[in-house]
Amino acid sequence: MTAGPLSRGAGQRDAREPERLWALDALRGLMALAVALYHFGVWTQAFTGAARDASIIAGVYSVEGFFILSGLCFFKLYGQSRFDGPSLRGFYLRRFLRIAPLFYTTIALSYLTHTPVDPGAGWSRFAENLTLSFALFHPNHALVLGGWSIGLECVFYALFPVLAWVARRRVWLYSLALFAFAWAVPYNFGKVASAAPSQQFHVYVQLANHAFLFLVGGVIADARARSALRLSLGSALTATLALGLVALWLQPEIHEHVEVMAGAARLEYLLLCALCVSAWALVRGARSTLSRGLGWLGDVSYSLYLMHPFAWLVVRRLLPVQAAPGLQLMAAVVAVLAISACTQRLIEAPAVALGRRITGAAPRSSARDARGASDASSAEPAVAEAG
Secondary structure: OOOOOOOOOOOOOOOOOOOOOHHHHHHHHHHHHHHHHHHHHHHHOOOOHHHHHHHHHHHHHHHHHHHHHHHHHHHHHHOOOOOOHHHHHHHHHHHHHHHHHHHHHHHHHHHHOOOOOOOOOOHHHHHHHHOOOHHHOOHHHOOOOOOHHHHHHHHHHHHHHHHHHHOOOHHHHHHHHHHHHHHHHHHHHHHHHHOOHHHHHHHHOOHHHOHHHHHHHHHHHHHHHOOOOOEOHHHHHHHHHHHHHHHHHHOOOOOOHHHHOOHHHHHHHHHHHHHHHHHHHOEOOOOOHHHHHHHHHHHOHHHHHHHHHHHHHHHHHHOOOOOOHHHHHHHHHHHHHHHHHHHHHHHHHHHHHHHHHHHOOOOOOOHHHHOOOOOOOOOOOOOOOOO
16 A cells, blocks of 8 residues: 555654744745845846846746745645545635735725726626635736736645545655646646747746646655755755756846746756755754744735735835835835735734634644734745736
8 A cells, every 4th residue: 555645654754843844934935025026126127137137036936936835835734634524614714814814905905006907807807806716717817916826826725625635645646746747838838938928927827837836845745754854944045045046057147037937947947946945844953033034024925925016106105216226125125024014913913813713723832923923734825926
């Protein structure tokens, strides 16, 4: 009989190891910041040359990394769960309360600031967004800037109980990952590049082009559970830097963003991205001041992504048009961190706490958890570039 994913083995994790991996919070925060910096760089034109190329690669593949990270967290936490009626209701309710309140807030802010993503959106489009089902029609039906990735995450969340049941046997988890990769091949090696320039991003965001990443996360979770190897935070940071340098070496000059979003280049960057997530998944050791700071960044990462366009609106209003690009960039970073801290505390944390009270989930025990950090069992929705 084939051993199930995350089953006990020679390299199993210590039973005393916490379910929540603080290093993944740290990585999630860094990736969210990379996406915001990518957009700020485009809007301010503060980055040039190699810095511009680095911001594009980091921004685009931080989004892909979020899909992998989500799959890793879900399969680690729920890979062997048996969902019955009550647990299914609790699972979906917590997912909804984790995503929807801030998502709805962002839609409202878009209209209040007269910056709607789709000014001509009708009631059907609003219904898709209110039910978080828009990715089933098209991910770019999102009424939130960059919300296509959140729509894909909602599809993964909806399907996860079935995926977890099918993937109880390791062979099926790996087979599903290979099947999903084969599903993406025609998009990656044909449909994206051959589409009209105005349609390339619409093709790129399709579910078929990204579903395998969530399952890659499951494969990493399985490999981690069977490995005794653990790394220090310094080793993970060093590995991330080294992988970033390799990424720049692979693509020394980027003319159009789509150049790194399809074909062999995408596969190369996805491999580097998966290696980066794997390195952070293996981090162990005591918390440090640095890790706590990065963990806070992870707590506000969902807010950071959804709020960063509004932080840019604030900067545009407060700074003169002739302000130096570097000053605009720094102001935007400060603004989005401040705004994200507020929305995380005032909107995200109360919604997560409500979900826990309704479903009877155990309260978080650490001091940081008590301040209302994100649900330990909810891999953050992927934060994506607007394109």
